[in-house]
Amino acid sequence: MAAANRDAFWAPSSKVNPDLARERESATFDVRELTHIIDGSPDRTKRRKELENLLYSEPVFRDVGRLSMERDEIYEQGVLKSIKLFEWSRKYKWDDDDFELASRLANHDISMSLQHAMFIPAIERLASDTQKAKWLPRALHYEMIGTYAQTELGHGTNLMELETTATFDPERNEFIMNSPTVTSMKWWPGALGKSSNTAIVLAQLIVKGKNHGLHPFLVPLRSMEDHTPLPGISVGDIGPKMALNCIDNGFLIMKNVRIPRENMFMKNAEVTRDGRFISRGVDKANYATMVLVRVKITRWAFESLSDGATTAVRYSVVRRQSSLKPGERELQVLDYQSQQYKVLPALAASYAFLMTNRSLHRLYDSVHADIMAGNTKLLAELHCQSSALKAYMSEVVVQLLELCRQACGGHGYLASSGIGLLCASSAPLVTVEGENSVLYQQAARYLMKQVAKAVVGDPVASGFQYLLTQSSSDRPDIRIQNLADCGNLDTLLQVYQRMAFSVVTGAARKLQMAIESGVEQHVAWNNNMVSLIQAARFYALHGIAKEAGYFLATPTLTPDQFELVRAAELQAMAKVRHDAVPLVDAFDLHDICLHSALGCYDGNVYERLYALAQTSSLNKTQVHPAYYKHIRGLVKDGQKQLRQQSKL
Numbered sequence: 001m002a003a004a005n006r007d008a009f010w011a012p013s014s015k016v017n018p019d020l021a022r023e024r025e026s027a028t029f030d031v032r033e034l035t036h037i038i039d040g041s042p043d044r045t046k047r048r049k050e051l052e053n054l055l056y057s058e059p060v061f062r063d064v065g066r067l068s069m070e071r072d073e074i075y076e077q078g079v080l081k082s083i084k085l086f087e088w089s090r091k092y093k094w095d096d097d098d099f100e101l102a103s104r105l106a107n108h109d110i111s112m113s114l115q116h117a118m119f120i121p122a123i124e125r126l127a128s129d130t131q132k133a134k135w136l137p138r139a140l141h142y143e144m145i146g147t148y149a150q151t152e153l154g155h156g157t158n159l160m161e162l163e164t165t166a167t168f169d170p171e172r173n174e175f176i177m178n179s180p181t182v183t184s185m186k187w188w189p190g191a192l193g194k195s196s197n198t199a200i201v202l203a204q205l206i207v208k209g210k211n212h213g214l215h216p217f218l219v220p221l222r223s224m225e226d227h228t229p230l231p232g233i234s235v236g237d238i239g240p241k242m243a244l245n246c247i248d249n250g251f252l253i254m255k256n257v258r259i260p261r262e263n264m265f266m267k268n269a270e271v272t273r274d275g276r277f278i279s280r281g282v283d284k285a286n287y288a289t290m291v292l293v294r295v296k297i298t299r300w301a302f303e304s305l306s307d308g309a310t311t312a313v314r315y316s317v318v319r320r321q322s323s324l325k326p327g328e329r330e331l332q333v334l335d336y337q338s339q340q341y342k343v344l345p346a347l348a349a350s351y352a353f354l355m356t357n358r359s360l361h362r363l364y365d366s367v368h369a370d371i372m373a374g375n376t377k378l379l380a381e382l383h384c385q386s387s388a389l390k391a392y393m394s395e396v397v398v399q400l401l402e403l404c405r406q407a408c409g410g411h412g413y414l415a416s417s418g419i420g421l422l423c424a425s426s427a428p429l430v431t432v433e434g435e436n437s438v439l440y441q442q443a444a445r446y447l448m449k450q451v452a453k454a455v456v457g458d459p460v461a462s463g464f465q466y467l468l469t470q471s472s473s474d475r476p477d478i479r480i481q482n483l484a485d486c487g488n489l490d491t492l493l494q495v496y497q498r499m500a501f502s503v504v505t506g507a508a509r510k511l512q513m514a515i516e517s518g519v520e521q522h523v524a525w526n527n528n529m530v531s532l533i534q535a536a537r538f539y540a541l542h543g544i545a546k547e548a549g550y551f552l553a554t555p556t557l558t559p560d561q562f563e564l565v566r567a568a569e570l571q572a573m574a575k576v577r578h579d580a581v582p583l584v585d586a587f588d589l590h591d592i593c594l595h596s597a598l599g600c601y602d603g604n605v606y607e608r609l610y611a612l613a614q615t616s617s618l619n620k621t622q623v624h625p626a627y628y629k630h631i632r633g634l635v636k637d638g639q640k641q642l643r644q645q646s647k648l
């Protein structure tokens with residue numbers, strides 16, 4: 001397909017698939033009004049449209065060729081997109097919301113995403129005022145292109161065991177950075193391989209032979225003149241990944257790299273000129289950047305899931321396949337109850353995740369403001385909420401996106417469906433910024449402390465009051481006697497709180513019994529890890545149906561009540577099915593952002609699948625060179641053998 005045609009590829013067509021059109025005509029609500037709620041306000045919708053026009057007027061963001069690009073081209077395109085966004089951000093003075101929105105419209109498909117996702121936020125959170133004054137202008141004007149280098153080849157989860165060292169040299173008033181072992185090389189940080197010229201390196205601080213734990217250091221990596229690695233620095237790309245291949249995740253080996261003492265981030269601790277170590281604020285304040293990214297990941301979870309739900313719902317009303325009764329017209333596959341069960345949970349969860357992210361972001365903003373003012377009282381609760389929700393939402397996204405892919409049949413397996421790439425690019429969300437099983441345990445650890453407080457009648461954190469209300473002897477019975485009761489959100493909340501109370505206190509009891517039996521605390525913890533992780537997970541009717549065991553095995557729902565919930569879930573799906581297309585239309589995803597032949601707004605799925613097939617590199621010639629090199633010989637030999645056989 002010629003570049004011009006490729007560019008036209010995503011232009012919306014006036015001819016809309018009739019099934020899709022009919023679904024839109026029967027909407028029971030104002031789609032535009034819901035779009036404003038999803039965007040946050042009519043002004044934010046207007047702003048999003050402005051940014052769409054800006055980005056999608058640039059060929060690099062139209063991206064049609066992306067399906068058949070080599071890695072170097074993908075990386076270079078990601079660099080170009082990064083620079084476009086950086087230039088616009090500087091020119092139009094974008095705030096964080098605008099940058100995050102533009103990044104989303106580019107599907108976060110930008111090589112130097114860590115500049116705004118972690119590098120600048122880390123300077124804002126971990127640097128002293130003097131250091132911020134020096135480093136922020138250089139980062140915001142993109143002289144410093146940076147990454148956040150914490151994970152090593154040998155350790156990602158267990159920060160205490162990271163091996164990179166920063167040894168203070170009082171003679172020269174410098175730190176000497178070292179990667180003492182092969183497993184200590186930094187490994188994975190985004191944009192580290194080829195793009196960054198600077199890194200925030202997490203290292204064990206050694207002063208006068210004493211290890212003062214993990215601290216952040218600003219380490220120049222490459223010359224500001226010609227980008228060659230600086231002395232003692234060995235840096236490169238770690239190789240192709242499942243997706244996100246525009247990002248040059250890299251490795252970094254440091255051999256006696258010297259940096260000024262002033263390059264240790266000094267908001268939370270410092271080493272004085274005469275070599276004294278001084279700690280300020282809370283021990284875990286240096287983990288603040290990770291908490292921020294965990295909150296961002298709950299937003300990325302909503303974005304990924306709404307992309308997947310949009311593609312799967314639109315395709316499921318366009319696709320007709322088989323009939324319920326012979327001779328009748330083939331059914332829209334979304335009318336099969338099994339299809340609804342695959343696709344509609346992703347739609348429902350998209351809305352739930354949008355609201356959950358907003359709520360968590362409000363908590364983050366409030367607690368972050370407190371911390372910046374020196375009040376760390378709610379840091380532990382924020383750590384628990386951000387750990388649990390990042391883990392749970394990323395886990396659910398990965399599961400539901402795979403179901404959305406399966407719901408699209410064979411075409412869902414084509415790269416041009418966009419949904420395979422979406423599954424692959426969202427897959428690492430369960431790993432990055434804290435692997436889920438580890439973060440669930442962080443939440444469980446906090447939960448166990450709340451249980452211990454509730455048991456002795458001490459006040460518990462605001463998000464955990466159910467541990468008190470559900471434990472009281474006069475707690476009301478669960479009122480689920482008919483389908484209508486199942487639609488009562490207060491009742492459903494009570495169901496979850498009742499179950500959560502049972503599962504959480506059950507895990508606490510098991511843990512306590514193990515310890516009282518004489519088992520050491522860490523052994524007891526490991527032996528009850530699954531229960532503790534379950535104690536940290538949960539969403540509404542579908543969540544109850546999916547997790548039946550926890551609602552039936554605890555004094556929460558009777559089997560009859562559970563059956564009512566199941567029936568109510570199927571009834572709710574039938575209702576949602578009616579408005580499924582308007583509900584995904586309300587996400588208002590531009591076809592270029594959605595990047596899917598199956599999910600495009602006009603529903604002309606088959607024409608787009610065929611058009612995109614033409615862009616396959618295998619179709620450059622009618623007869624592929626492989627024929628002349630290999631297949632022709634095989635066929636000729638076959639013909640020769642058949643002739644010889646026929647003479648026998």
Ligand SMILES: CC(C)(COP(=O)(O)OP(=O)(O)OC[C@H]1O[C@@H](n2cnc3c(N)ncnc32)[C@H](O)[C@@H]1OP(=O)(O)O)[C@@H](O)C(=O)NCCC(=O)NCCSC(=O)/C=C/CCCCCCCCCCCCC(=O)O
Nearest residue numbers: 107108156157158159160284287300303304383432433434
């Ligand atoms: C927490 C640990 C596991 C353990 O901590 P540790 O200190 O060792 O010991 P503990 O005893 O457990 O904790 C001690 C106490 O400290 C408290 N604590 C711990 N952490 C925190 C914290 N962060 N804040 C506050 N308090 C904390 C803990 O509760 C204890 O308190 P108490 O004693 O009980 O009172 C720790 O080791 C850890 O955090 N490990 C995880 C390491 C980690 O997170 N690494 C991240 C590296 S950076 C990274 O991964 C960056 C990634 C960049 C993003 C990449 C994104 C790529 C995907 C993009 C896809 C986009 C999809 C969109 C697609 C589309 O739209 O199309």
Ligand SMILES: Cc1cc2nc3c(=O)[nH]c(=O)nc-3n(C[C@H](O)[C@H](O)[C@H](O)COP(=O)(O)OP(=O)(O)OC[C@H]3O[C@@H](n4cnc5c(N)ncnc54)[C@H](O)[C@@H]3O)c2cc1C
Nearest residue numbers: 148149150151155156157188189190428432433434435437
């Ligand atoms: C796409 C991508 C981008 C990344 N970007 C960055 C970046 O910019 N900067 C950066 O520093 N890092 C980055 N990382 C690294 C990421 O943070 C780590 O991969 C993550 O922290 C997990 O560490 P690990 O890979 O060493 O796995 P490990 O910690 O070795 O864990 C391996 C497995 O062991 C199990 N496990 C480990 N510990 C426990 C435990 N305590 N309890 C129970 N089970 C456990 C889990 O199943 C886990 O999956 C990135 C990774 C990816 C995939």
